[in-house]
Amino acid sequence: MSAVASSIDIPDEDRLFVARAGDQAAFGGIVREHQSMVFSIALHSTGNRGVAEEIAQDVFLQLYRNLASIESAAHLKAWLRRTTTHRCIDHIRRQPGKIVPLEGLELSSDTSPHDTLLYDTLRRLVETLPEQQRLALILRYQEEMEMPEISRTLDIPLGTVKSHLHRAVATLRSRLARIGKSGAGSSGGEE
Amino acid sequence: MNLDEKQLSIALRRQPAPPGLADRIMMQIEDEKRIRSRFSPRMLAAAALVFLTLGIATVHEVRSNLEQRRGEEARQQLLLALSITAEKASLARRLIGSD
Numbered sequence: 001m002s003a004v005a006s007s008i009d010i011p012d013e014d015r016l017f018v019a020r021a022g023d024q025a026a027f028g029g030i031v032r033e034h035q036s037m038v039f040s041i042a043l044h045s046t047g048n049r050g051v052a053e054e055i056a057q058d059v060f061l062q063l064y065r066n067l068a069s070i071e072s073a074a075h076l077k078a079w080l081r082r083t084t085t086h087r088c089i090d091h092i093r094r095q096p097g098k099i100v101p102l103e104g105l106e107l108s109s110d111t112s113p114h115d116t117l118l119y120d121t122l123r124r125l126v127e128t129l130p131e132q133q134r135l136a137l138i139l140r141y142q143e144e145m146e147m148p149e150i151s152r153t154l155d156i157p158l159g160t161v162k163s164h165l166h167r168a169v170a171t172l173r174s175r176l177a178r179i180g181k182s183g184a185g186s187s188g189g190e191e
Numbered sequence: 192m193n194l195d196e197k198q199l200s201i202a203l204r205r206q207p208a209p210p211g212l213a214d215r216i217m218m219q220i221e222d223e224k225r226i227r228s229r230f231s232p233r234m235l236a237a238a239a240l241v242f243l244t245l246g247i248a249t250v251h252e253v254r255s256n257l258e259q260r261r262g263e264e265a266r267q268q269l270l271l272a273l274s275i276t277a278e279k280a281s282l283a284r285r286l287i288g289s290d
Contacts, residue, residue: 024217024220024221024224027217027220028213028217031213031216031217032213035208035212035213035216036205036206036207036208037205038208039206039207039208039209039212040205040206040207040208043206044203044206049209053209053212053215056208056212056216057212057215057216057219060216060219060220061216061219061220061223064220064223065223118198118202119198119201119202122194122198122199122202122203123202123203126202126203137199137203138203141196141199141200141202141203142203142204142205144200169194169199172194172199173194176194
């Protein structure tokens with residue numbers, strides 16, 4: 001049974017069913033399948049790999065304890081996203097306000113789509129957003145979730161999700177513009 | 192700076208989990224399972240039943256001791272009252288007899 005359950009080809013529903021029956025290997029398969037989703041949501045929202053790993057471990061331990069209540073593969077994925085985002089929000093609320101020193105960030109004015117500096121800067125700026133805006137943005141762009149789904153995951157009204165996303169993007173734009181100007185200024189490029 | 196959705200998708204794309212994360216999680220779950228099997232629900236229920244029985248027995252014992260003590264006190268008071276009454280009656284008899 002275990003050898004079959006640990007097989008990569010086993011359908012999600014079957015794996016969940018086998019794991020619920022107490023098969024450790026099947027549960028291991030669930031962990032391996034979803035670990036990057038859980039870890040990445042936590043990493044993007046906390047900006048700390050150690051904390052993200054701790055959150056991922058807590059989430060999967062909680063899943064193990066609540067496995068009997070998970071009804072389907074879709075329910076499992078939604079449960080994991082929901083539990084992870086709520087854990088992240090709890091963690092962010094316990095932390096004092098994070099300050100990202102903008103002086104340390106510089107961008108060239110001609111950012112190409114492959115500009116890793118831009119993406120690093122963006123990730124650091126996302127970490128400075130208010131927790132719900134941050135998580136809404138991560139669920140939208142990392143998980144490619146639709147707004148009603150984000151609303152259900154975060155337990156907030158659809159209108160609030162829309163305004164969070166709008167504000168988050170506006171904030172990122174203005175901060176990027178500020179960094180771009182200071183970067184251009186410090187490199188001596190005056191227009 | 193123009194920020195578009197594609198840039199956000201790239202910046203926030205899924206990051207791979209660190210190597211060994213799943214194994215560490217499974218080790219934690221193994222520990223949890225060991226603890227659970229050491230204290231199975233049946234064992235916990237049995238322990239709770241023993242504690243409950245002991246608790247009830249203790250309460251019953253304390254209550255019966257208290258009642259016994261109260262009874263003893265009442266008995267002592269009654270004996271005292273009877274002895275006083277007998278003493279008075281004997282004194283009265285002696286006074287009537289002397290007349």
